[in-house]
Amino acid sequence: MNTSDTCFDVIVCGAGHAGVEAALAAARMDASTLLVTGNIDTIAQMSCNPAIGGQAKGQIVREIDALGGEMAINTDVTGIQFRLLNESKGPAVQSPRAQCDKKAYQFRLKHTLELHPRLQLFQATVTGLIYDYGKVVGCRTNLDVEFRGRSVVVTTGTFLRGLMHIGKNKNEGGRLGDFSAKTLSQSFLDAGIELQRLKTGTPPxxxxxxxxxxxxxxxxxxxxPTFFAFHDTRDDGELFHVEQTGERRLGWxxxxxxxxxxxxxxxxxxxxxxxxxxxxxxxxxxxxxxxxxxxxxxxxxxxxxxxxxxxxxxxxxxxxxxxxxxxxxxxxxxxxxxxxxxxxxxxxxxxxxxxxxxxxAVEYDFAPPTQLFPTLESRKVENLFFAGQINGTSGYEEAACQGLVAGVNAVNKVRGLPPLLIGRHEGYIGVLIDDLVTKGTQEPYRMFTSRAEHRLLFNHGSAELRLAHHAKVHGLISATRLARIEDKRRRIERWVSRLEVGRTHAGTYAEGLRRNGAPSELPAEFLKESVGVKEEVLYRVRYQGYLAREHRQIEKLASIEAVRIPPDIDYAQVRGLRKESTLKLGQLRPMTLGQASRVSGVNPADIGVLMVWIAARQGRGAAPSE
The missing domain is CATH 2.40.30.260 (Elongation Factor Tu (Ef-tu); domain 3)
Structure with a gap:
């Protein structure tokens, strides 16, 4: 596995927050994985603020944990301050945030990567990708060592032709004291991938x-403190796991x-x-x-x-x-x-x-993300996936969730399995990826609760309940943890039902909660439940009417989300489509009518025309669905 003639299932280029999640996700799916980085000593470097979470970002980290990622647990055991933001507001917008020990966070993640038996680390600068008949088949490095891979995930952060500015002073590099990837951009351009420039900055x-x-x-x-990982469903020993080597990971x-x-x-x-x-x-x-x-x-x-x-x-x-x-x-x-x-x-x-x-300030190349499928695979080059700041996002959390999704989908593509696709109604990760590939971005994209139309369903405590089915299908978490999640779900649903019908002197428990806002009287047995169960039950009961409305809206939209658009469609031949819609739909090539409806400039009349055209093509009265 240590030779350049090995063909890996997945090669990850870049070991920032997107790269480490991509590599770990692939390796945990038992795929042979290579992680190439310019400097092994800066794996998972917190180039800006050594903090994780914040508005909507905290929910993303909990979703990463629900999908078997590492960011949440790594934050919990290297955190030095924890705060719950928006504590005075409703639980739907409350977001955990933690200040981390910068070096402890970095060193623990490096050790985690080193300990995985299906993951190979290698220090080199990727100078270009290797293509073969429209597919990526490997990468070249500055050491004149080439690696072959069945899929490649690119997570280059701010390093693509990175240029730092202090007044009129300029230095090449993706961050102060580091290098700039100067030749990789040309490799993308040679493959027909468009690049643009973005800027970010950092304080003194x-x-x-x-x-x-x-x-x-x-x-x-x-x-x-409110933590990021779901400790109540974890296996014993996951916090400080001692491998067969006897090594113990850093943390407290x-x-x-x-x-x-x-x-x-x-x-x-x-x-x-x-x-x-x-x-x-x-x-x-x-x-x-x-x-x-x-x-x-x-x-x-x-x-x-x-x-x-x-x-x-x-x-x-x-x-x-x-x-x-x-x-x-x-x-x-x-x-x-x-x-x-x-x-x-x-x-x-x-x-x-x-x-x-x-x-x-640092400016760098990024690839407008409308060039990607919702799987984060390139539309221009098969088996090539992009994640993180190369897709125009900002923030460790946004990068990490993309890395995890790209890593899982790279493995699934190699194995010919269905991809991991998270809907907008399932979590902030789904909103983020759909926004990127459907709408694109002209500035560094940052997630906010206001971007999610179903954010009432995305309270941070429900992340593993919302995403457990994805984790199960793609083998991202252990069977014992899945069993604990299902047991937790059953307890929550049972208590929601009991509080709706159980009565006190002033009515049902649920009526009292919705009337008073705070639990004035609750069953003694309920109060013995875990914090996670109690908080989710109280949230569901207190906001029952609002949550039911959200679910009805999702059901109403489900039919249009399920209608697949034929991949070979020629929009110019669809009579009745406006010219603007024909142009934009032809460029973005959405996979479903739901995605097409979110393309800027496409109106409901255009969607109606498309729906009729698809139904007519199928020769029956209803459009095809998944």
Whole structure:
């Protein structure tokens, strides 16, 4: 398995958050897997904030865990602060978030990869892909070593022709201190894959002992932390699993010895410094051609786009337990180093701050994701899958879930098995992938709860209940865990029924919950159930009417989602389609009428025309369905 003439089932190019999930998913499906990365010591590097989760992102991580991924458990055992966001709002939008020990997170994931018997790691820079009659069959490296594979998953992050900017200073690289993949882009272009440019950025890092925390507001972790992994259905020993080698993976008991983060604000002096030096910013001087993230703006963007706001909130977040390095959340910039120093010193508590690493912007190539099937396989090259920032997304969580789906589907493609396809009604992962391949993106895509039309069904605690059938079909989690999930489902359904009919002096338990919002009186037996069971039962009972409405809407849309569009359809021959729709549908080639209905510019009348055409082609009164 260690020779270049071996033909792997799956080759993964890149070992960021998408790459590690892709490689682990493939290996756990018993596929021979090769993970090639430019630097083994930066596997799963947290290039920006060492935090996992947040709005909608926290739900994604729980969905990753439900599908057998590693991000959730890795976060729980290397987390140093846990907080549940939107705790004052409804459970549907409550999202777990954790600050991690940056190096512990990275080292544990590297060790996890090394321990898997079906997974081979190799350090080299992928310089190009090898094609044969429209299929990818391997990759070339800078070491003049070639690898052959039946499928390839590309997870290159920001490294495709990565270029970093600090003012007018430019350095090649996907992140500070690392390399740039300069030749791989041409390999994609040679295969007819379109590339465009995007931009992202990161704040400065500061030395903790140079900060005055007495001038900041402390932000502690939750006393009762919300974790990402479903510990109640896991096998014993999964937290700190000792392999046959006797090696024990890094980590600690989840939620122990949490550390604090700190809050401060920019000042009028900060704002003036930014405005006076906008012409020196790489973003505003024309040095950068890529489009930046709308929802994670630089400090320059904040003072330009929100000129009426006198100040902006900053978070000082520790990078780990064994370092004194702090991340300045909210201060991303590409201003020159000298301006950065003055700007930082204008902030309360940072007057004497010492910079360890400057902030910078990085622009990179990405492949517009409308060139992909919903499986994340390329429409241009067979057996080639893309996942992560190369698809135009931002964030570790968005990358990781794509990597997992791409890894599973690469194996299924090699084996001739049906793919893993998660619907928009099943989870945020389904929404994300459908948005990407159907609508595309012109800026770094970030997941929000508002993107999901059925978000009431996506409370984070229900992820494994929603996705267990996918995990079962594709063999992604153990039989014992599946059994525990099914037992949990039965207990939840039984208690929902019992609370609807069980009575107190003031009516049924369910009526009391919906009337009062909080459980004033509940059966003693119910209170002995696990936290996961109790929370899901209370959620379903309390929001019963809203959830029922969501399910009715899904059933109404199910018929159109099931209608398959013939892959050889010539849209120009479909009479009645508008020219715009003919053009866009011909480019995107959606797989179902449901997907076609979400293409920008396609209206309900066009869908009606398509439905009639498909039914006529089949020679019967109803359109074909899956």
């Amino acid at each position: 890092r500061l030395l903790g002992r140079s900060l005055d925390f007495s001038r900041m507001q402390e932000q502690r972790g939750d006393a009762e 008991r989840p939620g122990c010895e949490q550390v604090s983060c700190w809050m401060t604000y920019t000042t009028a002096e900060t704002a003036q410094l930014v405005r006076d030096n906008l012409h020196l910013s790489a973003m505003y001087s024309g040095e950068i051609e890529g489009v930046g993230p709308r929802y994670c703006p630089s400090i320059e963007d904040k003072f330009v786009r929100f000129a009426d706001k006198p100040r902006h909130l900053l978070f000082l977040e520790p990078e780990g337990r064994t370092t004194d390095e702090f991340y300045v959340n909210g201060l991303s910039t590409s201003l020159p180093f000298e301006v950065q120093v003055r700007m930082i010193h204008s902030v309360p508590g940072l007057e004497n701050a010492v910079l360890l690493r400057p902030a910078y």
